[in-house]
Amino acid sequence: MSKFTRRQWLTLIVISIADFCNAICVSLQAPFYPQEAHKKGCSATEYGLVFGIFEFVVFLISPIYGQHLNKLGPKLMFNGGIYTTGICAILFGLLDKVEGHYPFIILSFVIRITEALGNAAFLTASFALIAKEFPQNVATTFASLETFFGLGLIVGPTVGGALYQVGGYTLPFAVMGSALFMSAILTAIVLPTHEDEEDREAIPSMLNALKIPGILLSAISIIVTSMSIGFLQATLEAHLRSFYLQPVILGLMFIINGGVYAIVAPGFGWLCDKCISPKVVTIIGTVLVAAGFCLIGPAPFIPVETQLWLTMLGLVLHGLGMAAQLVASFTDALRTSITHGFPNNLETFGLISGLWTSTFALGAFIGPSISGILFDFIGFRNSTMFVVVLHLFVGVLVTIFLCLAKTRSAYVEIKDEKDLDNSSYVKSLQQNSVTESMNSICSLANGISIEKSRPAGMNSLIACNSYKSQAWPKKEASSLTVGPYSYSYGAVNHRNGSATPNSYLQGVA
Incomplete structure (x- = not known):
């Protein structure tokens, strides 16, 4: 800051x-x-x-x-x-x-x-x-x-x-x-x-965004977190009624999780920006919320009666968990959308913002409705297991996604050509490009560079093309979709069609 x-x-x-x-x-x-x-x-x-x-x-x-x-x-x-x-x-x-x-x-x-x-x-x-x-x-x-x-x-x-x-x-x-x-x-x-951007790219709808697994998981995480908040708003007072608390004390019980959320949310935001993946923070959040609801009841499998101090501890854990999930989900959805080809502009930001607001409201609408029904039929202690199972299920899904997903390049924002020139990340890509170009040469006699992963016809085109020195592996250029640059076969081009100066992208001819 x-x-x-x-x-x-x-x-x-x-x-x-x-x-x-x-x-x-x-x-x-x-x-x-x-x-x-x-x-x-x-x-x-x-x-x-x-x-x-x-x-x-x-x-x-x-x-x-x-x-x-x-x-x-x-x-x-x-x-x-x-x-x-x-x-x-x-x-x-x-x-x-x-x-x-x-x-x-x-x-x-x-x-x-x-x-x-x-x-x-x-x-x-x-x-x-x-x-x-x-x-x-x-x-x-x-x-x-x-x-x-x-x-x-x-x-x-x-x-x-x-x-x-x-x-x-x-x-x-x-x-x-x-x-x-x-x-x-x-x-x-x-x-x-902010002026309207004239050369806007077509932005996919929110439905298309939700087809991306990483964004869908973020949306689900927001919904279940919001449901847990609404769950307590509707039923916590009835659960604590047996303690005959004064109105002031009862009001303080309702602000424990919100107060903890307000205090620790910036810390989880810093972790997402500087230290660990937002999806890891999401997993931590699901575990904390599940643990919190196990104590608020407490859960049926815990052989103790409802105790005020135990409920308060559970509310603290719930505040920690919902801070982790809500902060990480927005950040993760935004980064995932850009790494999957969404333009890094105001329209994408608006799309993800609308998604976050909409999914949070959906959970806030569903949570109190379901909690009231469950409370009437099975009681508060048993009904808390619905929230516990739901959050653990989301945590497992995100864990499986992290284990199976292919490793992607780090989130990089490139605003202009000056930033691109000075970017250590691009310099490292340049070195990798040179190395791969050297390794791909299997015949110095005829001067033809052959890459096994590339179709034979494309090898011939690149070998004969005067721009072959700009060869940029597609798998390495994926992160350059963030910002005004995009990749094409053989070169990195500006979105307006003008070729990027290749002084810093020079490979091996």
Whole structure:
């Protein structure tokens, strides 16, 4: 971070402020909206759907935002999403003025759906901006933003409850909605503008992206992690009811895993950027979540009764695990998409951002629904095994993938020809190319270089071609699809069709 430019620091600061305020507005109504809805004659099913519809709309709309991010512009989508969320938060605070059961619940759905549209736009654009502005530190900066978002989710219900006691139902929404609106004005002034890229390549759809096994595994990891979060939100209070905890203590139980997540997420981001593969971090996360849920219950095979300290330890492990999985999954999906030929530009960032937001929302929608059903039929301790088995299964899948996948070149971002010239990685490729060219010569008499792995006809073409000195093995050039350069038979070319100067790619004639 010491090497960040002024522009990068300002971008990180304003997005962090917006993330924090947005998370507060999204989680604000949890402590007191159900009570207000009950006064209006709404059932638990009805106001429960008001919460659930939010995640479902985010799941549906995020891929669309991701596909059109470059056309609309990330800054426009980012600010539009914040404005929409802030206005909807203020309007949600006026629902207590609505009389009648059906007008109240219908307006609740309309406002909540509109708020979800804004929130999805904000999240998709923010993740894409991070990938664009911090190409060398995607995981670290993404994790830092998630820290502020996690803190907002923790602070939201607390601040909301305090303001509710002071000024009633409307005050918390008016205060925090206005704060989010002000942060949107700040981002409109400070946030950099990214011009639409004229020579855009055709971006595959999200469905095509999910056909890549590495991206599919990342998406599955996000879904199951989000499901584990929703699982506890719906059933943890009922599980702890036998302890007769005071409301303050019960509220603290709900923020243990979120607090741990907010603290350790940057650390896992640093590991993904600097030390180990994101998929290894994902495996670590699945084990931690599974271990945490074994203690929260505790699991049926652990011969002890439910104990508060054991539940708290399990929540700590869950916070560690979900931080590892969520941070690693976004980073891994982005890197995998680029190494499989997706262009290293804003459209790809938008596609992966939309994928992350959509899959997380899907898990947040499924998790509470399944946990409620399992809790009613088999109880909390037995139902936790569903989460344990699911995460261990994902961990096994990722482990098998790592064992069977072919070794790929490291993730390299090449921005311009100057970077390419100075890249030690390219210099090493140059040396390897020279070595392989020497080894492939089997007849000096006729001057023909023969490579066994290449078709005979191609050997003749290369031998007679004046550009044969630019021979670049395709298997070594795969990583150069990252950035503005791509490979073709016999040479490394710029995407606009102009040949790259071969002074640094000179082989052996």
